[in-house]
Amino acid sequence: MNREQKDYILNFLEQGVRFDGRKLEEYRPIKVERGFSENAEGSAKVTIGNTEVLAGVKLSVDEPYPDTPDGGTMMINVELLPLSNPNFEPGPPGIQAIEIARVVDRGIRESESIDTKKLCIKKGEKVWSILVDICPINDDGNLFDASTLAVVAALQNTKFPSYNGNIVDYKKKTKESLPLRKLPVSCTVIKIDNYFIVDPTPEEEKKIDSRLTVEVEEDGTLCALQKGGDKPLTAEDIDKMVGIGIEKSKELRKFL
Amino acid sequence: MSYTKRNDGRKFDETRPIEAKVGVIKNADGSAYFKIGKTVAYAAVYGPRGIHPKFLQNPKNGKLRCFYNMMPFSSMGERVRPGANRRAKEIAMVTEKALLPIIDLIEFPNSVVDVFIELPQTDAGTRCAGICAASMALADAGIPMKDMVASVSIGRVDDKLVVDLDYSEESYEDGTVADIPIAVISRTGEISLLQMDGKLSREDLKKAIEMAKQACSKIDKIQRDALKKKYEVKNE
Numbered sequence: 001m002n003r004e005q006k007d008y009i010l011n012f013l014e015q016g017v018r019f020d021g022r023k024l025e026e027y028r029p030i031k032v033e034r035g036f037s038e039n040a041e042g043s044a045k046v047t048i049g050n051t052e053v054l055a056g057v058k059l060s061v062d063e064p065y066p067d068t069p070d071g072g073t074m075m076i077n078v079e080l081l082p083l084s085n086p087n088f089e090p091g092p093p094g095i096q097a098i099e100i101a102r103v104v105d106r107g108i109r110e111s112e113s114i115d116t117k118k119l120c121i122k123k124g125e126k127v128w129s130i131l132v133d134i135c136p137i138n139d140d141g142n143l144f145d146a147s148t149l150a151v152v153a154a155l156q157n158t159k160f161p162s163y164n165g166n167i168v169d170y171k172k173k174t175k176e177s178l179p180l181r182k183l184p185v186s187c188t189v190i191k192i193d194n195y196f197i198v199d200p201t202p203e204e205e206k207k208i209d210s211r212l213t214v215e216v217e218e219d220g221t222l223c224a225l226q227k228g229g230d231k232p233l234t235a236e237d238i239d240k241m242v243g244i245g246i247e248k249s250k251e252l253r254k255f256l
Numbered sequence: 257m258s259y260t261k262r263n264d265g266r267k268f269d270e271t272r273p274i275e276a277k278v279g280v281i282k283n284a285d286g287s288a289y290f291k292i293g294k295t296v297a298y299a300a301v302y303g304p305r306g307i308h309p310k311f312l313q314n315p316k317n318g319k320l321r322c323f324y325n326m327m328p329f330s331s332m333g334e335r336v337r338p339g340a341n342r343r344a345k346e347i348a349m350v351t352e353k354a355l356l357p358i359i360d361l362i363e364f365p366n367s368v369v370d371v372f373i374e375l376p377q378t379d380a381g382t383r384c385a386g387i388c389a390a391s392m393a394l395a396d397a398g399i400p401m402k403d404m405v406a407s408v409s410i411g412r413v414d415d416k417l418v419v420d421l422d423y424s425e426e427s428y429e430d431g432t433v434a435d436i437p438i439a440v441i442s443r444t445g446e447i448s449l450l451q452m453d454g455k456l457s458r459e460d461l462k463k464a465i466e467m468a469k470q471a472c473s474k475i476d477k478i479q480r481d482a483l484k485k486k487y488e489v490k491n492e
Binding site: 036037038039040043050052054056057058060077079081082083084085086090092131133135137138139140170171 | 280281282283284294298299300302305323325327328329330331332333334335338339340370372373374376377378379
């Protein structure tokens with residue numbers, strides 16, 4: 001981004017507003033719609049402003065990993081569809097998609113959202129495996145927060161298909177939900193110059209000095225962090241950004 | 257054996273309920289949403305824009321490039337592995353051929369128009385839904401067009417020809433099935449997509465094409481109405 005555009009965004013920040021009229025710590029309107037798909041075991045569509053993200057959950061019966069023979073497995077994948085942004089290209093996930101997927105994954109895993117022991121069917125042989133895919137339809141910034149919200153809402157929406165001990169009958173959904181416990185919420189705080197903002201648009205994302213994604217449990221415990229951006233942060237910066245993250249996560253949690 | 261009544265109670269020449277919208281993806285130059293029964297397709301058009309690598313450039317004409325992708329959670333049953341498999345590549349190719357006759361890219365040499373088709377939910381007829389969405393998205397993007405295209409699959413289920421097969425019919429077990437996806441160019445009535453798998457008599461093929469034309473003219477109206485709706489002037 002060129003100097004003029006940077007100045008444009010900064011001029012507004014100096015006056016305590018964003019170039020799109022928002023306050024510094026203000027999200028765009030958020031909407032969470034559960035169950036858009038009849039074929040997925042669970043699904044949710046999240047919109048934050050013009051950003052629109054789909055998350056879908058598929059369940060299957062698989063072998064457990066050797067180190068956790070009595071625990072179900074989970075995988076989170078992000079497909080940055082070229083349909084959603086002119087800069088995304090077809091092909092296997094690039095580093096941007098991998099980073100989002102891994103950060104969302106850490107939030108869910110470390111908050112121990114899913115009671116994986118309850119996903120065990122037969123120790124060492126059969127466990128439920130949860131496969132979550134995130135597909136943005138329109139990327140208008142802040143895919144981190146939208147993705148975490150979409151995944152958690154899709155997990156809440158998930159119902160097990162019926163299973164007779166041998167094959168899964170996907171056509172028959174049971175009334176049984178996933179064994180969910182604490183749920184994480186993600187708030188990404190951006191630093192531009194000496195200003196801290198949340199829910200960045202692509203214009204602001206291009207301009208960031210640094211970024212901190214804060215994944216928070218309901219009681220304010222942090223369950224995942226990810227610093228991004230090319231510039232370093234001071235300890236004071238981090239404390240301030242975490243504070244904003246914890247505060248804003250309370251707003252986002254209302255959508256769960 | 258005879259297929260006397262359709263699984264979902266439709267008439268033999270009746271499509272599933274259709275929902276169509278344009279301008280659904282803000283980032284795209286043109287976009288559309290096309291839902292037929294449980295099958296949902298999004299299409300986004302980007303371009304005309306520069307093409308890389310450069311050797312793909314055509315100095316005489318603009319290029320059309322289509323991509324087809326089922327989202328990993330889109331189908332009933334197991335997760336679909338992401339990435340373009342052979343099936344997706346072939347469908348993308350025939351989609352391109354279905355759309356090429358209706359657009360005119362002569363004004364855009366060395367450029368490309370990219371069409372991305374994504375399916376969040378599938379219940380048969382995905383390539384047809386994708387083509388319907390793509391045609392609308394191209395129009396929404398303001399690409400110079402000679403015509404519109406609509407597409408539907410005709411099936412032979414046992415002894416009956418039916419319009420718009422759903423998955424339960426595609427996998428009908430009490431008899432044989434032929435699946436014939438067809439795309440019809442709106443004003444000329446020409447066919448720009450024709451595939452078939454299964455067994456079919458020459459007579460039935462003639463009938464199937466006639467049925468596709470009938471159904472596509474109805475779909476064409478829905479597509480045009482959706483496009484008009486976006487540009488409607490609201491008097492309040």
